[in-house]
Amino acid sequence: MAEESSKLLLKTSFKSIKTIESIYTGGKVVITDDAKLLISTLDEDIMVTELETGKLVHKLEGDTEIVTTMAVKPDGKHLISASRSLFIHIWDLEKGQNVRKIKAHDAPIIVMDIDKTSTLVATGSADASIKIWDIDKGFCTHNLRGHGGVISAVKFHNYNGKWYVASGADDCQVRIWDLQTRNCVAVLQSHVSVIRGLDFSADGKYLISGSRDKVVNVWDWQAKELRATYPIFETIETVGFLEKNVLLAGKFGAQWQDADIFYTGGDSGLVKLWDLKTGKLIKAQEPEKNSNHTISDVIYVQETQTLAAVTNDQNILMYSLEQKLERVKQIVGYNDEVVDIAYLGEHETHLAAATNSAQLRVYNVETQDCDLLYGHKDMIIALDKSKDGSVVVTASKDKTARIWKIDLENEDQKERFKAAGVCIGHTESVGAVALSRKSNTFMITGSQDRTVKYWNLRDMDLENPDEEYRPKSLYTHQAHEKDINTICVAPNDKFFATGSQDKTAKLWNVDSGELIGTMKGHKRGVWCAQFSPVDQVLATSSGDKTVKIWSLKDFTCLKTFEGHTNSVLRVDFLTAGMQLVSAASDGLVKVWTIKTNECASTLDNHTQKVWALAVRKDEKLIASAGADSVINFWEDITLQEQEEELKEKEELIIKEQELQNFMRKKDYLNAILLALSLEQPFRLLGLFRQVYESRPDNDQSITGSENVDKILSELSSENLEKLLGYIRDWNTNAKHSDIAQTVLHAILSSHTSEELVEIPTAKEIIDGLLPYTDRHYQRIDDLITQSFIIDYTLQAQK
Known part of the structure; x- marks a missing residue:
């Protein structure tokens, strides 16, 4: 029950707990000899990253000029870099500091x-x-x-x-x-x-x-x-020898065991191994499907016996020599604009991202390792995943949609991601795609050709996925007058909705493709549409800077949410349909409470438009991504903040009770210190008044208690500053000025000007008291003197 109630708690607070960012924009890449650090250039800066975990170790800030080349000492202690500024920079890799600069x-x-x-x-x-x-x-x-x-x-x-x-x-x-x-x-x-x-x-x-x-x-x-x-039959960009390793060479065949083997990389995009004596090709890596990258450099990592190919599309692809040039790891250097994302896997441990690239990128959220799925011939625009995260579909500018079977638990790299079919039929870019919600039986695509297509997936064999599988389109309908930006399928699989640049959203019958209703009201194109998980309503976001909720019974607009300052590109439901999360071109992610129409939280960690949102099933994490090449992970900390607030309130009640007990016992020391720590000036004023009014006969103290005088003389600088501020405020009220100046008298009598000078705001506080001293004129000379001395001492210090 506790878990259920926390799930339905309205979300009001989020914090960014991690990001996936670009680390390489072209140029030189270095891997240390111990294979622990990857060093890459990001414009004029140098990024030092842990090779195993993807964790950023150092960002070495450049001299505003592009880095032209760099090298690392074999002992791994220093990095030497050069830039267009004509300087060499020597960096301490352990501290991440520049130790020398040479023209x-x-x-x-x-x-x-x-x-x-x-x-x-x-x-x-x-x-x-x-x-x-x-x-x-x-x-x-x-x-x-x-x-x-x-x-x-x-x-x-x-x-x-x-x-x-x-x-x-x-x-x-x-x-x-x-x-x-x-x-x-x-x-x-x-x-x-x-x-x-x-x-x-x-x-x-x-x-x-x-x-x-x-x-x-x-x-x-x-x-x-x-x-x-x-x-070599290709333009060569790099060449180098492998170390003499009989066992390793033997993996390619007995005839190579004693050979001198060298590698090449170039415009074919393939790492190749050659025999020095004969010039014969020993082995070339398997070509990546539909890839068109070239290799700008190959780094030989002896420690792990891998060849890291640096490609012109800012990826670092690592091939194992022990596994005959099988690709074992890939590091994505630069994401460009991230246009769509989705959580994958049974436990949603991975994130699929479409990034203005023909390859689908699948990140491990924890380690930030990335798999590249080759298949499309042009950039992927949109993606969707099945409810269990085992199937993902991608829509591309190459006029096709592709189906992928995901098995993240499989240890075999080749079996983790398998192409399971291609949908061919649209005549223009496919810009929107949605899978059925309850089962993987159909998918809907929308295109720049302004049509929607229903694809039958009932005969798709996910146990034995086949890349050559071609689903049949059961119907095609002209859906909108302009480009279709979004498609979503209802939780019951009976309806689907589309949104278009023609400013409308439409509801369709899944089985027949019949138009059921049109939602008109947005003043600009509709970028995203989402069904509520519980109610018969549809949320849409638009270029008119608003989010709207529509009734699916009569297609009227029920609510409009205004707050973004630019086009709202994405919207989704949260908290069992009681809240919305939206992302916009203003770089902000906002969480809205539907009942009150209020913005409950604004998440700000992007510098450009936010194209994509993905909400984890447990709603503890929201991922956002955009044109700044950054993927942000936001953690819901609402419950945690509420618990902390409750704890603070409980502690306050206990302390207030303690304060009353101290006052009852006339334990003035603890009472004054506690009132100051609780920042309760009114309680403190009452305490001083109580002491003053209950002064015993023949008492020579200033405040009415020698004990309180002593406490005031021994106050710390911090507490003294706080108390002087309270005195200034009390002194503005005729009812409290007598007590205020009595306490002030006690402070001025027991603290020297030198001590008061140490208080940062003492001059301002005492100057602020001067206009009110005529009520107790006998103290005015003292106060003016103190103000003058402080002023003089401060001038002398300067």
Whole structure:
């Protein structure tokens, strides 16, 4: 019963407990050697994130210029970054602080590499030079010039105890520099396009270079000879060797156990492994369905034996070498606008998000791990989920709606999300979709072609989902005169409602598709419609900045909620239909109490329009998402706040009883301190009056009690400030001025000017008392003197 009553408690307070935000907007990505931290660039800032949990460790604020490249020491202690400001920044990764800033080159630094001892960093710049820097001491040790263009690749190499640096540039040359003699010892020419990657083999004898001319060259760098040219058949953006690992290589076949294996990544969007000796393709990852991304970089993480592919759509896709390039993790760097969200799973542990992308993103709410579901050819506009969260449907600009079977408990990555069918038939973008509420037997879609379609899902086999399944459309109706923005199905599966840019909402019969009624009254397009879970009413939100509730019996408007300052994009019911939650273009989420028409709470943590809302079944969490790329999770803390308020009231009653007891016992010390802590000036005034009026004969005290005089002389600065404020207020009333100035006399008699100066507001309080001192003129000289002394002391301090 307690749980039920708390569920029906009107919600008035929410707090944002977590967010899912962008961490990468393009550029360089680094993973520390211990595989604990992911470091990525977010515009001019650098985000340091725990790789395992997705928890933000540091946000390193940049110098207002875009970060061009960065590298982390092998020991993981420092990060070195470079930006278009032409400065190198050295960051302490443990503290998240900038420890050094160095003006480096005359043009932006494009690439950098750090040697294995964590001592030196090589920077390659657009000014055609390579500089070597001592990281800890912060000075330049080498300035290497010879290239005729932008430096595009740089790599340290230690061979036979000597240090070398290999560099590549857009002059198509590879150069080898001897750091001992500071001379260029080899110029390797064969490529016909910019060099994008360099690496040395495990034995140190061979250098591979990858270029945008679609080939990898193998060099005997000491002999300055080209040993092999391997066509890769794609524009190469990165190349590197895997460590010599017989067991790992053996997983791809016995013939590769002793091979030197290198990887490539480029415009095909695939990570590929190759044999150095023969140039044969060992393995390429499975292509992601309908993906069109390219790979800008591949990071080899030896600790976990994974290859992390950085894609041009700001995702980091991690492929396991031990599982033959199976995708084992994906990190979404940038969400763009989040246009729709829904909780998934039996326990609603995951959140599906449509984000101006062709891939559906499914986040684990706790860890913020994200799965990418490939299938659509164009961006997803809307989504809906079944009541149990095991099926999700997506509507896209590619004119289709797709069905997905979700099994979040399955440990097999491939079995967790399976394509279960495609609805093909609309002639324009599908902008709205809704699943049946009671069972997964049908779905309704709405399109820019202004039609709604009913799709029969009764023969869909969710036990053995089939991507080739094509549900049949049982009817198609011209529904509105403009784009359809929203569709929702009634809890009993008998009706569905649509909302359109034509300013109307309509109610339809599910079985026949017959129009039952039209709701007219909004002055702008209807963005969202939702059925009440308990009443025969429909809530709609509109571009006219209002939310309306409509009767489904006569289609009249029952209530209008005004308060948003821009288009209301989403609405949903809360608290068994007694409240509404709305989201708008003004960046606010509002909770409304239907009975009173009042806004019970405003949730403000977005900076741009809020497109999407998702309410968890237990209503303890509401998720909101929008154009600022942020997903906010709001926790209902109404019950918690009410319990705290009740507790405070109980404590207040107990303290008030204690105060009465202290006064009865004439325990003035505790009575005064308690009255001050309770901030009860009237009780305090009564106490001082009681003491003053019950003064014994021949008493020499100021207040009527030597004990009270002593208490006033020993008050803390904080309590003294509070009491002086009360005295000022009492003194404005002729009835209380005698007591006020008696207490003031006691304070001025027992506290020096130096003590009063320590009170921040003493000057203002005493100045405020001066106009009223004529009632007790005998104290005015004292007061003026104190005011003057405080004024003088304050001036002297300045």
